Amino acid sequence: MSNLQNLVKSLGPVRLAVLGVVGAILFGFFAVIAANYSGEPKALLFSDVNVSDASKMVEALDQMKVDYTLKGDGTKIYVPESQALRLRMQLAEKGLPAGGTVGYEIFDNADALGTTSFIQNINHLRALEGELARTIASIDGISSARVHLVLPERELFSRDKRDPTASIVLKLATRALSGQQVKSIQYLVSSAVEGLTPGHVSIVDERGTLLATGMGDDGQAMITATAEERRIAYERRLRGHVENIVGRVVGAGGARVEVTAQMDMTRVVKTSDLYDPDGQVVRSTQTVEDTSSSQNGKQNDGVTVGNNLPNANQTGAGDGATSRDAANRTEETVNYEISRTQRTETKEPGRVERVSVAVLVDGTYTTAADGTKTYQPRSPEELAKIATLVKSAIGFDEKRGDKVEVVNLQFAAPKTVEAASATAPAPEGGMWGLSKADLMRIGEMAMIALLALVAMFFVLRPLIARLGFVKVAPSSADAQLALADGTETPVAAIAGPTGEGENVSFEGNEHLTEDMMIDIAQVAGKVKQSSVRKIGELVNNHPDESLSILRTWLHEPA
Structure with missing residues (x-):
């Protein structure tokens, strides 16, 4: 006890105050560390939520008396790990997160009796836009979406009818969407809205890049895009064939192949009728026969009693001369059917007009006794044989203007493993395959260990030495x-x-x-x-x- 008193007296008030402040700081630091790491670990409840959804979710968590932590400017909410799944289901029951949009739940608590038809139409439009936005946001590569619909009403006694249109703004989670994904969004929206066609759906991303014009000309654009994809697939297929056959000759990695195909992107529809005069066939035959006869003689035209008596003409038949006329007519009509061929020919875009192939092959290498390698170019005869193989692989057509070039050049030496690793970028998650959160936790633990060592050597050890x-x-x-x-x-x-x-x-x-x-x-x-x-x-x-x-x-x- 006397040693402790002597130690306190020897330190003086200034040193005692400094030791007290340092001790208080260390105690507070270790208390904060203990509070952070002694409790239950927290798990991510929701991320990338907008401000409106975050405020509603925080209010719901406060009502449920749940301990939570906000990070990332309020876009990430962390809760105790054991309660994360249960809280997700409870918030989903309340319609959270809604993604900043309103769906058909707008009609759940609506008063139908006190609502005008105008408000009903507006709510229906809002609900339709919200549901479409939620559906589009569920597609992989899209974080959120906003949909605007224009559904014109037909005026009374009006013959003009305006088509509905739609505009969509996408917030992408990836760099860009493929053409097929853009078309799928257009067809999705057009199928959900009555009277809307895919060509009247315009799409832009958050950077203002136009993905679909929505001016009604997207049909031809889609056909062109399909033809472009066909060209790329055709070039890839030819390149694979050439690399496969040339690689067997020069070895794996000893050849580089590039294929360029020129295609006709126009669509042609041709209709023709062909008649064959030699292919006559009797279709129908019509025969008409006409027979007629007539008799002429002298008659007593006087008006007498004798002429009016019965059989007066027979008795007086011999009084004058008579003549007979007879006529026969036969008419035959034969209808022939000529052979007819009707042909409709449709030429879709993507007809190959010309193919150009460039093949770069490496030479051969001989290894000397000391381990050095010497480059030797390939002979012209070998290059000619390789060119013949390439022509056979691509279906070479000289009339079409196809061209094949095979060139022998020495390849550049590949980078070593050390150089490649030195120039390779660090992984996005952090160093050594650890995430940023793991690195922060390791840094905190290292800081705690460093402070503990400092306190041990510069505080505890002198005190123990003085009290010995x-x-x-x-x-x-x-x-x-x-x-x-x-x-x-x-x-x-x-x-x-x-x-x-x-x-x-x-x-x-x-x-x-x-x-x-x-x-x-x-x-x-x-x-x-x-x-x-x-x-x-x-x-x-x-x-x-x-x-x-x-x-x-x-x-x-x-």
Whole structure:
């Protein structure tokens, strides 16, 4: 207890205040670390939520009395790991996160009796836009979407009808969308809105890049895009064929192939009718026969009683001359059917007009006895054979204007593994395959360990050294006299930089050897007895200088 009191008195008020402040800072630091790491670990509840959804979710968590943490400017919400799944289901039951849009839930609490038809139409439009935005945002590569629909109403007694249109703004999670994905979004929206065609759906991304015009001409653009994809696939297929066959000759990696195909992107529809005059066939035959006869004679045209009597004409038939006329007519109509061929020919875009192939092959290498490699170019005969193989692989057509070039050049030496690793970019997640959160946690633990070591060596160790058992050394004058006489050697007093005496006890000189190791208080390890003897001899031979050094040590601040 007396040692502790002496220590406190020797420190002084200033040092005590500094130690108190340092102790308070260390205590607060370790308390914060203990509070952060002693509790339950937290898991990510939702990320990339907008401000409106985040405020509603925070309000719901406050009502449920759940401990949460906001990070990333409020776009990330962390909750205790054991409650994450349950909280997701509870928030989903409340329609959170809604993605900043309103869907058909707008009609859940609506008063149908007190709502006008105009408000109903507006709410229906908002709900349709919100549902489409949610559906589009669920596509891979899209983080959020905003949809605007224009559904014109047909005016009364009006013949003109305007088509509906749609505009979509996408926030992409990736760099860009493929043409097929853009078309799928157009067809998705047009199928959900009555009367909307894919050509009237315009799409832009958050950077203002136009993905679809929406001016009604996207049909031809889609056909062109399909033809372009066909060209790329055709070039890739030919390149694979050439690399496969040439690689068997020059070895793997010994050839580079580039294929360029020129295609006709126009679409042609041709209709033709062909008639064959030699292929006559009787279709129908019509025959008409007409027979007629007539008799002419002299008749008594007088009006008499005899002419009016029955059989008057027979009795008077011989009175005048008579003549007979007969006519026969036969008409035949034959209808022939001529052979007819009707042909409709449609030429789709993507007809190959010309193919150009460039093949770069490496030479051969010979290894000398010392390990050096010597490059040797390939012979023209070998290059000609390779060109023949390439022509056969691509279906070479000279009339079409195809061209094949095979060139032999030495390839550049590949980079070494060390150079490639030095120039390779670091992974996005962090160094050594660790995420940023793992690196931050490792840094915090390293800082804690460093502070613990500093506190141990610069705070705890001096305190323990001062509170240890220390013998009172004899005065410097007595020590000097004892050394001068050489009669007392049981105790050797050695003054350190702090002014305190360090006592070394000896049983007797006769029991010590020059190389015997002895212990000295507050000195780590052991010291040779011969070294202590030499110090005693120096003090004995130079008492004044030794006394001055001891006084200087005693007056040095602790």
